[in-house]
Amino acid sequence: MDTKERGKYNLLVHHKKEKTKLMEQLLTQKTWNDFRKILNDEEAFYSFINYYSALLDWVKNNIEIFDTPILQANRITELLNLKHPEMYIVDNTGLSLGMESERMFSYRPETLDGLMMSITDTLWELITIMSEKNCPICDDGGLGYFIIEIASTKKRELILECNTCIYFELVSGEKWNEENKILRILPANKNDLEKFNAEYNAKNVYG
Numbered sequence: 001m002d003t004k005e006r007g008k009y010n011l012l013v014h015h016k017k018e019k020t021k022l023m024e025q026l027l028t029q030k031t032w033n034d035f036r037k038i039l040n041d042e043e044a045f046y047s048f049i050n051y052y053s054a055l056l057d058w059v060k061n062n063i064e065i066f067d068t069p070i071l072q073a074n075r076i077t078e079l080l081n082l083k084h085p086e087m088y089i090v091d092n093t094g095l096s097l098g099m100e101s102e103r104m105f106s107y108r109p110e111t112l113d114g115l116m117m118s119i120t121d122t123l124w125e126l127i128t129i130m131s132e133k134n135c136p137i138c139d140d141g142g143l144g145y146f147i148i149e150i151a152s153t154k155k156r157e158l159i160l161e162c163n164t165c166i167y168f169e170l171v172s173g174e175k176w177n178e179e180n181k182i183l184r185i186l187p188a189n190k191n192d193l194e195k196f197n198a199e200y201n202a203k204n205v206y207g
Ligand SMILES: [Zn+2]
Pocket: 135, 136, 137, 138, 139, 141, 162, 163, 164, 165, 166, 167
């Protein structure tokens, strides 16, 4: 490729990138407008379970718009497979239904990934029982209860996982075997905590 051809090539690549960016912007705007239609559904804001269901239904109906990595990173399959989500809604979320139109629906995220993250963060916040422990690694993180299934043994363990970084620990106090592969991570509800006989003082459990 001579200099002239290289120049043309760069122009083309640049043009293509711009176009993709523009398309992404248009798609994000279109998707955002559609997402905001949830605001027309008054019942969606009557209760946390209604709100959870409204958000999850929207994700279900629009899932093909989003890239697989972002869906995986936010454990969307686990949310979609969760039977009886009403048994998982925590008593005290940090959210207030009256404030959600402002918090969730006023500011358009710049990208589709950003929108999906914002929705799934909210969905997980609605069903994750938080402990009173802070993350020992990062300053901001709080530790929430989850169940992990170990791939080789199918054994389930209750864990505390940071909502900010990748830190987690076994509630049993046992040391995590680094060779274990995790098959899946599931939310944990009150019954699960009791079942695992966890020693906990979760602020969300009994208010
Ligand atoms: Zn952390």
